[in-house]
Amino acid sequence: MTSWFSGILPNDELHAPLEHLPRRHRQKNVGALERTISVLAGGLLVGEGLKRLSLPGLAAAAVGAHLVRRGATGHCGMYHALNVTSVEEDSKLLSHPLHQHIRVHKVMTVNKPAGEVYAFWRDLENLPRFMQHLERVSVTGEKTSHWVARGPRERVVEWDAELVEDKPGEVISWKSVGGSQVPNAGEVRFKGLSEGRGTEVHVLLMYDPPAGVLGALYARLFGAEPGQQVKEDLRRFKQLMEAGELPTIEGQPQGQC
Amino acid sequence: MKALCWCGKKNVQVQNVDDPKIINPRDALVRITTTAICGSDLHLYDGYIPTMEKGDVLGHEFMGVVEEVGGGVGNLKKGDRVVVPFTIACGNCFFCQRQLWSACDNSNPNAWMMEKAYGFTGSGLFGYSHMMGGYAGGQAEYVRVPFADVGPLKVPEELEDEQVIFLTDIFPTGYMAAENCNIQKGDTVAIWGAGPVGQFAIRSAKMLGAEQVVSIDHYPKRLKMAAEGGAIPIDFNDEYVYERLLDLTGGRGPDACIDAVGLEAHGTTPDALYDRVKAATFMATDRLHVLRQAIHCCRKGGTVSVPGVYAGFLDKVPMGAAFGKGLTFKMGQTHMHKYLKPLLEHVRAGRIDPRFVITHRAKLDQAAEMYALFAGKKDECIKVLLKP
Ligand SMILES: NC(=O)c1ccc[n+]([C@@H]2O[C@H](COP(=O)([O-])OP(=O)(O)OC[C@H]3O[C@@H](n4cnc5c(N)ncnc54)[C@H](O)[C@@H]3O)[C@@H](O)[C@H]2O)c1
Ligand SMILES: [Zn+2]
Ligand SMILES: [Zn+2]
Secondary structure, eight states, X not given: OOOOOOOOOOGGGOOOOGGXXXXXXXXXXXXXXXXXXXXXXXXXXXXXXXXXXXXXXXXXHHHHHHHHHHHHHSOOHHHHHHTOOOSSOOOOOOOOSOOOSEEEEEEEEESSOHHHHHXXXXXXXXXXXXXXXXXXXXXXXXXXXXXXXXXXXXXXXXXXXXXXEEETTTXXXXXEESSOSSOEEEEEEEEXXXXXXXXXXXXXXXXXXXXXXXXXXXXXXXXXXXXXXXHHHHHHHHHHHHHSSOOOOTTOOOOOO | OEEEEEOSTTOEEEEEOOOOOOOSTTOEEXXXXXXXXXXXXXXXXXXXXXXXXXXXXXXXXXXXXEEEEOTTOOSOOTTOEEEEXXXXXXXXXXXXXXXXXXXXXXXXXXXXXXXXXXXXXXXXEBTSOGGGTOBOOSSBSEEEETTTTTSOEEOOXXXXXXXXXXXXXXXXXXXXXXXXXXXXXXXXXXXXXXXXXXXXXXXXXXXXXXXXXXXXXXXXXXXXXXXXXXXXXXXXTTSOHHHHHHHHTTTSOOSEEEEOSOOTTOSSSHHHHHHHHHHHHSSOOHHHHHHHHXXXXXXXXXXXXXXXXXXXXXXXXXXXXXXXXXXXEEEXXXXXXXXXXXXXXXXXXXXXXXXXXXXXXEEGGGHHHHHHHHHTTGGGOOOEEEEO
């Protein structure tokens, strides 16, 4: 699974043509597991339905065929009509003056006060602890930092970033600068809740995947399903903040059958 | 070390595997002194729970002695004797802090899997599929216990293993099932399933003040044990359950009904999906019958409490009856951590002696044999303890 990076891109640093936007982001609205279940359940319904040559049987077969189709194509007309999606990607975006092609917005509530949550994130060198494909972030100045990530085939990708906004307990945003190979931008907003209910952490990231080799680099860095990666990184952030460690089973015993 | 591994449907084997080690600061290593086989393990054994992998170490009911602790565990030390709850919980999240321990946000490394299937993740569990975290279980010589600073409970030396081992699951599970019934003075509670969970639900319902407890099953030995615990037994092969329950409640119906059976056939494995279609086509299997019957029999405004495990989708649930009677449903994995201390107190004070439920004791080496015996309900088997 790949990771994501935040950083708000100034428009003039981006030159990716629109046609390189993966169209499936707009069309797929049925998630992977649901698609598998859909195909399986649909297949069974078709089988069972056709076995019973009655009206309900044929209806079951028709429903089954629909399930197989949406499972295979990842598109469900009913979902579309109802404007719901089980693909982990939000289309509802925070308003932002920049107009990038891919934006991902995710929110998670962390059971800690806003000040504490902000402080952990603001120490940018903490980011690789929960953003999976970041190798390291070094703070190079009051507003500047240097980011190192692992790209495809263990290729190291580096860029400089600059803080755009920084309000303690409220918001941090940043963007890559200086002709980065992977221009990207992001913002994290913290919303403290009443009654000790913790802090909502809203993450917005933007990038514009270019064509060719760089496109593949993006796919690796930001993932084929960017929403899911943001979510997993955000989940790791929450786990670190709340539990102090990341749950894992790596390195535990396993039998051989 | 030796550990019982899942090798596929109806195939479990004791194998030599690597010893577990401390991975995270809040981990502890426990040398197991006693472990048990649970009705929930049978769902794995029978292949109904998806996301099992060959070689997974089974077992979620275990206790033992602390061997080593990570840097983040301040309250335990080497040599402490502990019981370990089967749910793994961080203690700090929204849910843990509201005593909803089995809904912990932070203990499932595969949270995304359960999220895809159920919308949200639950806590990690020991030895209970990768969707539930994939943690190696405790039917073994040693086990790694994550978040050991909030889970394990030290037990007093004067209580032997057999008196406290069931604090790791079935006593709290039966107790929460009864607590979920919101029992009032004079209430009748009907409990389907006289397995270990049903047995503890019977005794817990009594402790919580139920006037009349009814136990429904078809194994004479289990019904006898239920009667010894103060329940009125109904053998569903000999009697009409609904009619009998009406007789016992002056025609009003039980105030609460507990489904301590569960529904194996509803998972998301292909064969479970097939069973699901079959259930839809041929109306029902025996096991679906329990939940339907509980809903059907429950009095108006009563509670249906479901400790029995469900994993997938249900067909032909009489929702009309549930709605028409204004029933309350309570269910879920047990919020273990909430119950350990108070129930240990009940044991210590002698209000219950959990040993009553044990019918078989064996070595860990014989685990495969004991699974087959328990699954087939042979030799009047009700609860098996294993010693590494
Ligand atoms: N919620 C939890 O956290 C939790 C914890 C432990 C166990 N469980 C679940 O509780 C259930 C029972 O566990 P157990 O260890 O007692 O298992 P078990 O298999 O020993 O007992 C189940 C009993 O149900 C009986 N039964 C089957 N069909 C019936 C019917 N139609 N009417 C009445 N009784 C019927 C069986 O004869 C058997 O005695 C299982 O589903 C298990 O997975 C849940
Ligand atoms: Zn159990
Ligand atoms: Zn928790």
